[in-house]
Amino acid sequence: MTLRDHNSTDEVVQxxxxxxxxxxxxxxEQDYEKLSEYLEFNATYLVSMTIFDRAYQMYQEKMM
Incomplete structure (x- = not known):
């Protein structure tokens, strides 16, 4: 959520x-599997799970 920017066209930001x-x-939720499962079944706005993978990796790096 910290990446929100309504003027950006970046896929992770979108x-x-x-x-x-x-x-x-x-x-x-912080668990990758639980978030991934939610998105796979409920997030019609996510065109590719690779976008989520990038976002989750960015989140992990920020939390270190």
Whole structure:
């Protein structure tokens, strides 16, 4: 969510923008598998899971 920018065309930023409006998105979840499963079954706004993979990697690097 920290990557949101409504003026950006970056795929990861667009994912963050769309997740902001997904009221069911598990914002407090940190587990990759649980987030991945949610997105695969519920996030029609995510065109490719590789975008989520990049976003999750960025999140992990930031948390170190």
């Amino acid at each position: 994912f963050a923008n769309n997740a902001e409006f997904d009221s069911s998105f598990p914002r407090q």
